[in-house]
Amino acid sequence: MPFGKYRPFLDTNPVDLPDRQWPGKRITKAPRWLSTDLRDGNQALIEPMDPARKRAMFDLLVKMGYKEIEIGFPAASQTDLDFVRSLVDNDAVPEDVTVSVLTQARTDLIHRTIDTLEGFPRATVHLYNATAPVFRNVVFRNDKEATKQLAIDGTRDVMDYLEKVMDDDVIVGYQYSPEIFVDTELDFALEVCEAVMDIWQPADDREIILNLPSTVERATPNVYADQIEWMSRNLSRREHVVLSAHNHNDRGTGVATSELAMLAGADRVEGCLFGQGERTGNVDLVTVGLNLYTQGIDPQIDFSNIDEVQKIVEHCTRMETPARMPYVGDLVYTSFSGSHQDAIKKGFEARRKKIEETGDDTWDLPYLPIDPADLGRTYEAVVRVNSQSGKGGVAYLLSTTKNLDLPRRLQIELSQIVKNHTDASGGEVTADELWHIFADEYLPASEVDGLEPWGMYALRGTSMTTDEDARSHLTVTISVSGEDREITTSGNGPIDAFVAAIEQLGHRIHVLDYAEHALSEGRDATAAAYVEAEIDDQVLWGVGIDPSTMTASFKSIISALNRTRR
Ligand SMILES: CC(=O)SCCNC(=O)CCNC(=O)[C@H](O)C(C)(C)COP(=O)(O)OP(=O)(O)OC[C@H]1O[C@@H](n2cnc3c(N)ncnc32)[C@H](O)[C@@H]1OP(=O)(O)O
Numbered sequence: 113m114p115f116g117k118y119r120p121f122l123d124t125n126p127v128d129l130p131d132r133q134w135p136g137k138r139i140t141k142a143p144r145w146l147s148t149d150l151r152d153g154n155q156a157l158i159e160p161m162d163p164a165r166k167r168a169m170f171d172l173l174v175k176m177g178y179k180e181i182e183i184g185f186p187a188a189s190q191t192d193l194d195f196v197r198s199l200v201d202n203d204a205v206p207e208d209v210t211v212s213v214l215t216q217a218r219t220d221l222i223h224r225t226i227d228t229l230e231g232f233p234r235a236t237v238h239l240y241n242a243t244a245p246v247f248r249n250v251v252f253r254n255d256k257e258a259t260k261q262l263a264i265d266g267t268r269d270v271m272d273y274l275e276k277v278m279d280d281d282v283i284v285g286y287q288y289s290p291e292i293f294v295d296t297e298l299d300f301a302l303e304v305c306e307a308v309m310d311i312w313q314p315a316d317d318r319e320i321i322l323n324l325p326s327t328v329e330r331a332t333p334n335v336y337a338d339q340i341e342w343m344s345r346n347l348s349r350r351e352h353v354v355l356s357a358h359n360h361n362d363r364g365t366g367v368a369t370s371e372l373a374m375l376a377g378a379d380r381v382e383g384c385l386f387g388q389g390e391r392t393g394n395v396d397l398v399t400v401g402l403n404l405y406t407q408g409i410d411p412q413i414d415f416s417n418i419d420e421v422q423k424i425v426e427h428c429t430r431m432e433t434p435a436r437m438p439y440v441g442d443l444v445y446t447s448f449s450g451s452h453q454d455a456i457k458k459g460f461e462a463r464r465k466k467i468e469e470t471g472d473d474t475w476d477l478p479y480l481p482i483d484p485a486d487l488g489r490t491y492e493a494v495v496r497v498n499s500q501s502g503k504g505g506v507a508y509l510l511s512t513t514k515n516l517d518l519p520r521r522l523q524i525e526l527s528q529i530v531k532n533h534t535d536a537s538g539g540e541v542t543a544d545e546l547w548h549i550f551a552d553e554y555l556p557a558s559e560v561d562g563l564e565p566w567g568m569y570a571l572r573g574t575s576m577t578t579d580e581d582a583r584s585h586l587t588v589t590i591s592v593s594g595e596d597r598e599i600t601t602s603g604n605g606p607i608d609a610f611v612a613a614i615e616q617l618g619h620r621i622h623v624l625d626y627a628e629h630a631l632s633e634g635r636d637a638t639a640a641a642y643v644e645a646e647i648d649d650q651v652l653w654g655v656g657i658d659p660s661t662m663t664a665s666f667k668s669i670i671s672a673l674n675r676t677r678r
């Protein structure tokens with residue numbers, strides 16, 4: 113491949129900042145956010161949003177807490193213009209939300225854009241022109257002076273027209289973007305921004321937003337951070353400047369670029385939900401916001417129902433969210449692989465214990481950087497089982513879906529049985545399928561839908577008394593190949609007595625391990641019993657489930673016994 117035709121970005125765009133400060137900084141608060149879903153996001157859609165979709169997107173952004181929303185490029189089309197007007201006509205903009213509209217630096221477009229703002233109590237006019245060399249040379253065929261003049265004239269046009277048509281009580285802010293800031297010579301970008309400020313005259317209560325886009329992402333994020341810090345240090349009237357980052361994702365590092373920009377002095381971040389936008393998209397506001405959240409910083413945005421956000425965005429944009437999309441993709445809280453599942457299962461157990469014992473709910477779970485529950489996701493999907501899974505995953509799934517708390521060696525035994533299935537099918541075993549595999553193997557007499565009862569032995573009835581020496585006297589009816597046999601025995605406890613009954617059927621049986629627990633609470637509680645037994649030289653587990661703990665334990669022995677003959 114002819115890589116020689118590309119040049120290192122820093123060869124053409126060096127940044128002289130040997131004493132850069134941003135690497136030593138920390139992000140401590142959320143930036144000001146601007147959502148450009150309805151503008152940069154919308155202009156990149158195969159099918160731009162219709163009015164109903166735009167309104168659904170706008171309402172979502174408001175509900176999530178975005179306070180600055182770019183609602184379109186009203187001079188672009190009647191649809192864009194009608195939508196802007198519909199927000200005023202329907203009184204849809206809450207008092208604490210400022211809408212923003214984009215325009216090129218062309219007088220007719222500026223006038224048309226400002227005309228659409230009639231009736232808004234507050235708004236931002238956003239003007240852009242390209243300042244980068246390739247645009248100056250190829251697109252505009254302008255030199256530096258003419259390029260700067262376009263920005264100056266555009267700004268003056270905005271101010272003059274606002275003065276002419278706007279009521280005094282309307283608050284109109286101003287945003288200027290030198291397009292492809294990253295490709296523009298830094299001193300020239302600064303010169304243009306200063307010239308724009310000379311016209312706008314930022315002051316107390318008259319801020320200016322200087323938005324410095326990586327319109328096309330072309331270098332590593334540290335280079336953009338250097339550029340932002342350089343601008344932040346060199347801009348005059350810095351206290352009246354809102355320095356804004358507008359990052360695209362062409363190299364796949366849009367999020368890192370915005371984050372480093374915050375370290376470097378950006379006060380504001382523009383982007384789109386789930387990274388919609390031109391080409392590879394604008395920076396994903398959800399990821400940047402939730403990255404802050406996972407550092408204990410309030411993003412000031414409500415992500416607590418991420419699935420609803422996803423549903424509405426997918427409806428509005430007609431774009432699907434990839435399964436690996438940070439924080440929202442279908443698979444991002446899911447582990448298939450054994451060691452991950454094992455660690456997650458142990459992590460959840462340790463967390464439960466820590467909260468019970470100390471009340472400390474600090475999040476510290478292996479492989480899960482965020483608590484899925486915070487985003488409205490359930491834990492159910494956290495662990496899924498396929499041929500890469502181990503005992504931990506299988507046990508986790510049975511524990512979360514059926515409350516079964518399997519002893520460790522039973523987990524190992526079951527995991528092998530499940531592996532045989534996954535190796536044969538090659539695919540995933542759902543929680544339902546896992547339950548069927550488990551029930552078919554360990555609950556031969558179960559009434560689980562779709563399973564045929566099987567096994568030579570079945571428990572039909574029991575009656576037990578205990579004498580004053582605590583000896584158990586048991587009469588038990590066991591079906592043997594369809595024929596009921598009543599056996600009377602006694603022992604040092606119910607299990608001992610039941611083992612004696614099994615021995616009367618001609619088996620050698622020795623109980624190695626036993627565990628039981630309640631599956632549910634209350635008067636109709638059910639119990640699960642697990643037994644590991646050596647029966648006629650085979651060592652294996654049995655499981656019993658019954659409202660009576662004693663019957664559950666007998667069923668577990670019958671389960672193991674049947675399994676020796678399967
Ligand atoms: C990086 C970004 O995302 S910027 C936003 C981009 N978004 C969009 O373009 C979506 C909306 N745009 C549109 O609907 C149309 O482009 C319109 C209505 C704004 C203008 O349409 P047209 O008048 O047909 O012009 P067209 O889009 O072809 O623009 C190219 C002309 O505008 C000039 N131009 C481009 N950008 C700017 C600007 N920011 N300021 C001033 N002039 C500009 C070009 O130099 C070119 O001039 P020329 O015709 O003299 O060569």
Ligand SMILES: CC(C)C(=O)C(=O)O
Pocket residue numbers: 152214240289291292323325326327328358360
């Ligand atoms: C208009 C500007 C901010 C833009 O969208 C870009 O440069 O990507």
